[in-house]
Amino acid sequence: MLLTAISLAVAAVPEGLAAVVTIVLALGVQRLVAVGTIVKRLPSVETLGAVSVVCSDKTGTLTQNRMTVTEYWPEKSEILVRGMMLCNDASTEGGARYGDPTELALLDMGVPLTRPQLEKDYPRIGELPFDSDRKRMTTLHMAGNTTVAFTKGSIEGILDLCVDMPPVRRAEIETAAASMSSKALRVLALAVRTGDEVPVEADLEFVGLVGMIDPPRPEAAAAVASFKRAGVRTVMITGDHPDTAFAIATELGIAEDISQCMTGAELELLDDAVLAARIENLRVFARVSPAHKVKIVDALRAKGHIVSMTGDGVNDAPSLKMADIGVSMGITGTDVARSASDMVLSDDNFATIERAISEGRGIYANIKKSVLFLLSSNFGEIITMTAAIAAGLAAPLRAIHILWVNLITDSLPGLALGVDRHDTTTLMRRPPRNPAESLFAGGGLFTTLFYGVLVAGCTLYAFTKGLQISTAAGQTYAFTVLGISQLFHAVGMRDVTKSIFRMSHTANPLMIISFVLGLALQVAVTEIPFLIRIFGTVRLSPEQWLRLFALSAVPLIAHELLLPVQRGLQSKKLR
Structure with a gap:
């Protein structure tokens, strides 16, 4: 009775589960590195697989970060060029x-x-550095026996400080700026x-304007389109003028109407309730x-979204921390931003976020397959x-048999599933996973229970047949069928909605090896x-094998017969 109790205890614990899940996650991190994500x-x-909103900076992430000055207003004057070069920290x-x-x-x-x-x-003798609240910077220089200070920044941040600015003149400047934007x-x-x-x-004293182009990344539009198909919303966040931001957003397919654009000044005037009503x-x-x-x-989080936020500056740390997935820039990001983030883009590229989310969905799907497989086997x-x-029969399995199956026969295929x-295309056509969703959703519970009962039925049938010879033979039959049927x-667990004849088995060489x-270990x-002495088994003839x-192949036959049911359960989940 004690040995039977031990066997039941061993059967109830999926010994390989923790190791398999940890290894799969670690290997998933390696796969993410391969697509430029740390x-x-x-x-x-x-969490990546559940992201429903991606908030992204514009410059350098959605665009190429290769600025080129293309327009000047009123003209390319000497003082405009000199001032822009002196009020500057680049080299x-x-x-x-x-x-x-x-x-x-x-x-x-x-x-x-x-x-x-x-x-x-014009040696520099003082400065007021740029900050995101003022949206400008000032440098002070010697100019012979006097001094000259140049202030560079956003159009709003400069015009409000200028004197001798009649309304007609201001309107003329704002029209020129709007034309560039x-x-x-x-x-x-x-x-x-x-x-x-x-x-x-x-x-x-106002001097002039310059307009510079930062072309969108060629791959960004395709990534935004992929996100749309996957039910993931892209939100652009930038310090640029609304017209500039909307023009880029329209080109990338992020926005369609100017009503979808809001400025920081407008945002500050909204209370939480009004913002919640408009945020969607x-x-x-x-x-x-x-x-x-x-x-x-x-x-966004208050509306139930799983949010990914990009950032590169020291001041971005709070938003990176608050987001479900904080994404920092590997090239332009500060140490503080990288420290606060969950993920680092090695190439600062928006398309890399799309690849990372795709991999995240795939990794979660693989973990789910592994867990369901291991749980159904233990069940x-x-x-x-x-x-x-x-039924009053002898124990069909010894504790060592169950431990062998859990640690050796189950763990290797579980890892292979992980x-x-x-299929990236299929994964990115599904809506984001609900973070509250159970592993047993979408037919997971049915799969676990059905295959658990089926494997048990095959094992017990083999046991009763072996008992006609001897108890040792019955246990050997049960042990063999249990291991091989799993x-x-x-x-079949590689894809419960696809026939094994349509699967690419060579795409997963680890499954073939496992x-x-x-099978070789089970024969051994x-x-x-x-x-044989250690496990208490008996030799089997070729006919018995x-x-x-x-008999062990029954779960694979059931897999083919259940395809319509599994597809129906998956479709119901997606609806």
Whole structure:
């Protein structure tokens, strides 16, 4: 009775489950690295498959981050070029390019002049660095016996500080800026002030505008379209002018109407209730600060979305932390942003997020297959032991038999299921997984119970046939059928909605290896003398092997017969 109790206890515990899931997650992280994504936390791999909203920066992520100045207003004057180059922290000395792409484009605008050459005549003696709230920066320079300060920034941030600005003049400047923005150009304004000992951002004299193009990444539009098919919404968040942001968003297929665009100033005026009512229709947020990102993420999560947020600056850390998946930039990201994120893009590319979500969905699907396979196998063992005891029969399996099957025969196919190649096209046509969804959803419970009962039935049938010879023969029959039937069951679990004749078995060589190795090991414990003594088995004749092998293949036959049922359960889940 004690041995029977031990056998039941062993059958109830899926010993290989924890190891298999951990290994599958770790291997999944390696697969994500291959598509340009570094995952810092293992649970994030699972969360990726449930992402329903991707909030992305524009510059460098959706666009190529290769700025080129293409327009000037009112003209390309000497003071406009000189001011933009001096009010600048980028460097192109010695052919090496360092700094923000926007500022590098402003230096390129003045070639053959360089900033070091200009600073010999106009040495910098003070500055007010750029920040995302002011949306401007100021540098103070010596200019002979006096000083000159250049202030560069957003059109709104500069015009509000200028003097001698009649309404007609301001309207003319704003019209020019709007014209540039409508062409998806990033617009920067420059103003000047003289005679100060410290930088002052007040009573400025307006100088002019420059417009620069940052072309969308060629692959970004395809990634946005893929997200649409997958039920994932793309939201663009940028500090650019609303017209610039909307033009890029329209080109990429993110937004269709200007009503889907909101500025940071408008966002600040909305309370949580009003924002919650509007957030589902918004696709573009322009002129936002890092603090606005936190508000956007909070509103989306309040609506039940699983949110991915990108960021690269120190001030982005709060929003990266608040998002379900914080994504930092590997090239332009700061150490603080990378530390706060769950995932790092090694190439700063939006399309990499799409590939990561696709891999995340595939990894979750593989983990689900592995878990359902292992649980159904253990369920079959429990039913086998319980039914035999209830019928007053001898224990059909010894504790060592169950332990062998759980650790050796089950774990290898379970691991093979965990690294199975997934159909990316099919996965990215399904809506995001509900994070509250059980592993048993979509036919998972049916699969676990049905195959558990089926494997148990085959095992008990073999046991009763073997008992006609001896108890040892009965246990050997049961042990053999239990081990091999689970190998066949693993093959079918690769895709419960697809016939085994339509599966590409060579796409998962580990499954082939685990099947052959599992079968060889199962043969070994009934044919090698010292293993026979350890496991208490008996040798089987070729005829017995043939019969037991045929009986073990029943789960695979059931897989083919149940295809319409499984497809129906999957379709019901997707609805």
